[in-house]
Amino acid sequence: MEDRIRQAACRLYGRVGWAGFNIQAVATEARVGKSSIYLRWPDRTALLLDTLQFHLDFPYHTDTGSLRGDLLVLSRTIFDLLASDVGDALVRLSAEARSVSELAPRWWDFTAAQVAVIRAIAQRGIDRGDLPTDAAVPLMLDALFGGLLMHQIAAPSTHLDRTGYGSDSYPVALVDMVLASVTRR
Known part of the structure; x- marks a missing residue:
């Protein structure tokens, strides 16, 4: 029930x-x-x-041995989640939390905890040498997760049906593009 x-x-x-x-x-x-x-x-x-919270079972503690692998696991999970009813609710909550006093404090606590864990994944990538020590980690994460979110919000449903949410092509291309821009010297 x-x-x-x-x-x-x-x-x-x-x-x-x-x-x-x-x-x-x-x-x-x-x-x-x-x-x-x-x-x-x-x-x-x-x-x-x-x-x-119950539905947000992100694989934050997965360690594939590379930053790219870790980000792919996380991005695929988020990509699939955003295509679900939970994703629709999350997108709406992220917009409404700023103006609904009952939601705001718990939403910000929740997002702060998520960001801290994702930054830890990036730090692990720096520690392994997958990212330069001066990498713009907040910008990298904004580009990656913002890209996933905008794809869900802005892509017409006919395009989403054609690319298929079960497909790895979009998260893989996005992770590779973001990592290429951050690791480029």
């Missing part, structure tokens, strides 16, 4: 945003009673943020 509620919460929030996201609407979407939700989550904020 929790899985059904979480899936419904992601679908609903991705579709209607914070203004239309409430326990009754999630219960209707999940075809459960409101009490089933309230037994697990005290309010809509807890439901949404717990649901997203």
Whole structure:
């Protein structure tokens, strides 16, 4: 039942945003009673943020032996995630968190933790010699993850269907382009 509620919460929030996201609407979407939700989550904020955290199982601690390999694993995971209901909810939350006081503090705590782990991956790349010590790591990460996000937001659905989200071509090309620009001397 929790899985059904979480899936419904992601679908609903991705579709209607914070203004239309409430326990009754999630219960209707999940075809459960409101009490089933309230037994697990005290309010809509807890439901949404717990649901997203549950689905964000990024392979941050993967060590393939190279920065490129680590970034490919992470990029493929994010690429696939952004194509899902969870991705729609994340994109919406990243925009709405700035203006919704209930979401903002927990969203910023969440993103700060994610950024710290990703920077640790980059530092491991510097330590291994995969990146120069003076690499612009924040710019590299912005280009990589911004590229993944913009592809999801801006690419027409016909283009996405043609390239296929199961395809490795986009994340591989993006990782290689970003690494080439950072390692170029």
